[in-house]
Amino acid sequence: MLERILLDKIEEVDECKQKLPLKDIKSLLSEKPKTEEKKFFNSLLNKISFSKPGLIAEIKFASPSKGVIRDDLSPEDVAKVYNDNNHVSCISVLTEKKYFRGAPSYIQRVKNVTNKPILRKDFIIDEYQIYESAYLGADCILLIATYLTKSQLCEYLAIAQELGLDALVEIYNERDLVKVEGLPINMIGVNSRNLKTLEVSIENQEKMLEKLPKEVPIKVAESGIKTKEDILRLINVGFNAFLIGETFMKAENISSKIDELFEDVKID
Numbered sequence: 001m002l003e004r005i006l007l008d009k010i011e012e013v014d015e016c017k018q019k020l021p022l023k024d025i026k027s028l029l030s031e032k033p034k035t036e037e038k039k040f041f042n043s044l045l046n047k048i049s050f051s052k053p054g055l056i057a058e059i060k061f062a063s064p065s066k067g068v069i070r071d072d073l074s075p076e077d078v079a080k081v082y083n084d085n086n087h088v089s090c091i092s093v094l095t096e097k098k099y100f101r102g103a104p105s106y107i108q109r110v111k112n113v114t115n116k117p118i119l120r121k122d123f124i125i126d127e128y129q130i131y132e133s134a135y136l137g138a139d140c141i142l143l144i145a146t147y148l149t150k151s152q153l154c155e156y157l158a159i160a161q162e163l164g165l166d167a168l169v170e171i172y173n174e175r176d177l178v179k180v181e182g183l184p185i186n187m188i189g190v191n192s193r194n195l196k197t198l199e200v201s202i203e204n205q206e207k208m209l210e211k212l213p214k215e216v217p218i219k220v221a222e223s224g225i226k227t228k229e230d231i232l233r234l235i236n237v238g239f240n241a242f243l244i245g246e247t248f249m250k251a252e253n254i255s256s257k258i259d260e261l262f263e264d265v266k267i268d
Helices: 002-019 022-030 039-049 075-084 105-111 127-136 150-163 174-180 202-209 228-237 254-262
Strands: 054-059 090-094 118-121 140-144 166-171 187-191 218-222 241-244
Touching (some): 002 127, 022 127, 039 054, 039 090, 039 218, 054 075, 054 218, 054 254, 075 105, 105 118, 127 140, 127 150, 150 166, 150 174, 166 174, 202 228, 228 254
Parallel strands (some): 054 241, 090 118, 118 140, 140 166, 187 218
């Protein structure tokens, strides 16, 4: 599955380069005021500073493992719910088209209804996508260590820094951990889902947390989080932020589900 997604992503990026070349994006970005503000990182850190977990709530309409998750809401509908819920620090927007029913245009549509920082959630395999993310208006990008080399991670982090973008670096196993060692990272996400088998294991997150660099201030638990008990369990081992999509998107009342999971939850 991962190999298919990445092959399709290469084709998609090539098509985007034909429609809007990198030099044109760079030219357009040069006209925008640059910011050094770490809006996404600071939003999570602010919540954590009040002993509350940071929450990245995701807009996710489908996935390769679950198929269609929700088809009765627009990105704006979901974003408004997340915007009005005080537990939500940031919003993750899926922009992958074929397997997750996302679209790059969703970023601007979401920005039209919320001021909360936005993570562009996609399979970033080319520097083009980082410049494109800044052009689209994202505040943060996701870099998945599993399919990137250490040199790519280093290069992409530098580009993100230059463009004023935050970067959430995602790992799954110890091989990924070796790749991120020594890199300037302030947010690490541990995915409980094996990207090759699509199996979910919260135990994997617990095991990996012990091996994360202690100096990284924000440690995000990703995927497979369904209950308040899951959240408390992961906080207990040291996670202080969460990225949750499917559990919210499947809920009849999204805001009530967020409250159910996060009301009165504290971190040390």
